[in-house]
Amino acid sequence: MFRFVYIILLYNILSFRIGYGLKQNDDTTGTMCDCNCDVQIDIVKNFMKDLADVRKCKDKITNIETQLLRNRAAKPSSCIEAAASSLKNGVYEIQIKNLNVTDVEVFCEESVDFGGWLVIQRRQSGSVDFKRDWHDYKEGFGNITENYWIGLDTLHALTNNCEQELYIQMKRRNGQEYYAKYSKFLIGNEVEIYALKKLGDYSGNAGDSLRKHLGMKFSTYDRDNENAESNCAAEFEGAWWFNSCYHR
Structure with a gap:
């Protein structure tokens, strides 16, 4: 669109200048050669200037198009971007710039609170043992579509990449649901x-x-960092940011 418009404008400018030069030739026959030469030189100079301007605009447009193509080719960096076209729950690949990783598989939840949520932990059955050591919680474990933990390194990178929200969804066996956001x-x-x-x-x-756990360090059964005499991670068979366990 921009290229087409500039070409039309350039054509009109040249037409005006050539027409003006011919009119001058009819009015001043005695100095036809000098006037024609001056007009032709001016036309050539202005043409070259306008052509240079068009080329600059063309280069700018080309650079913009190249950048748009790069952005389109780049992988999304969140579930909001990854699931934008489908709006369906599922596994998507995103990039995490803080880790310099471009092919991280994550599960995106689109059926809760307008969607765009990246699931960091799912614990819905006893098929996966959550009583794990520090290394496992650091790296992540489980099946991404079932019970799993995303990993502390990945979680740190995600929360430090940009401002994040947290949505905790709980469901009792009788079907009653609770949430904290x-x-x-x-x-x-x-x-x-x-x-x-x-x-x-x-x-x-x-x-x-x-809220009571704010400021606490992460604890596993083999790395006890909570404010409690007992080992909360071992007692409750799962790691967390424990502050005197859950209720003490």
Whole structure:
């Protein structure tokens, strides 16, 4: 579109200048040669200038098109981008810039709270043992479409890539459902022992139970970092940001 418009404008400019030169030739026959030469030189100069401007615009348009193609070819960096065209639950590939990784498989949840949620943990049956050591929780484990944990390194990279929310969904055996939503969610790196550094505003019907664990370091049965005499991860057979376990 831009190229076409510039070509039409250039044609009109040249037509005007050539017509103006011919009119001058009819009015001043005595100096026809000098006037024609001057007009022709001016036309050539202006033509070259306009041609250079068109080429500059063409280069700018080409650069914009190239950048758009690069952005289109790049993998999405969130579930909001990855599932935008389908709006369906499922496994998608995203890139995590903080890890310099471009082919991370994640499960995107589109049926909860307007969708766009990346599932970091799913524990819905006893088919996968969640009483795991520090290494397993650091790297991640399980089946991404069933019971699994995404891994602390990946979770840290995701929460530090841009501002994130946290949505916790719980369902009792009788079918009753509860949820807790936090407007911000951030965890530290391995040096910081993946501490729970930030929680935003709470909303939901499950209660603001995670708030008491804010600031706590992550604990597994073999890396006890909580404020309790007992080993909460061993007692409850699962790792977490424990502060005196869940209810003490």
